Amino acid sequence: MTESRIHLVIVTGLSGSGKSTAIKAFEDIGYFCIDNLPAPLLPPFLALCEEDKPELRRVALGIDIRGRSFLPDTERFFESLEESGYYPEVLFFEASTEVLQRRYSQTRRLHPMADESQRLVAAIERERRELQGLRSRASRVVDTSDFSVHQLKAFITRTYSLVSEREQLSVQILSFGFKYGLPFEADLVMDVRFLPNPYFVETLRPLDGCSAPVRDWVLGWPQAVEFVEDYTGLLKKLLPQYIREGKRYLTIAVGCTGGKHRSVVVAEQVADKLRAAGYYIVLFHRDIHLD
Structure with a gap:
């Protein structure tokens, strides 16, 4: 059958x-x-x-x-x-x-x-x-x-609730702050606290990673752009393997200290690149509104 x-x-x-x-x-x-x-x-x-x-x-x-x-x-x-x-x-x-x-x-x-x-x-x-x-x-x-x-x-x-029965793999990309704890549902966790922190820029501190000034500032550092490219490339190699093994859901967590700036920018960038590659992506910023 x-x-x-x-x-x-x-x-x-x-x-x-x-x-x-x-x-x-x-x-x-x-x-x-x-x-x-x-x-x-x-x-x-x-x-x-x-x-x-x-x-x-x-x-x-x-x-x-x-x-x-x-x-x-x-x-x-x-x-x-x-x-x-x-x-x-x-x-x-x-x-x-x-x-x-x-x-x-x-x-x-x-x-x-x-x-x-x-x-x-x-x-x-x-x-x-x-x-x-x-x-x-x-x-x-x-x-x-x-x-x-x-x-x-x-x-x-x-x-x-992410995926219809026609889709093979649903990928949730989740930004979070380490100060609030690891996401219990994460399958993969990436720590981006090595990137320069816009929190220490007075004009950027009240903004979040969805805003253009914070996004441009974070991606203005060559190591940030290089990391997004490398990490997305790794995921593009991994996702077909997960699909081959029959996995339907994958949660990728990206964390920085507070979950408001760096992790949000990186999560948004990775999500856009994986969508462009044809994957079904749901993006969720867990701690973006927390102080």
């Missing part, structure tokens, strides 16, 4: 790690979502999706420990999907045991693997062991220990 036209994301991971929040975020950006669909019902559901129904072109399915009956045969489960032409992206959420404990204590919910004779920590660690097979199949593993609900929703929105 030829490859399916459906973009299928399987959302899975540890209980309390944010799967339900992620499913809601997928729904908000237009995915058809089902949480905890029993594995035996998946083939007829996918057959329905293959009918001419535009609303079923992008599907997110929640699978977790509640469907543990299929876990011992996880490998065969995915093999059967691939034999039928489906190549799902597996998004696996996890968090530290301490964070999961705190979240369960705050919500007062019962862990699905806990009973009166088993402590919460033991239930969490047992679930972690039983989901190792699913985790090993993950296209992306996301540790949500330091995420808020809003950060997790933003991650799903920025990552999965």
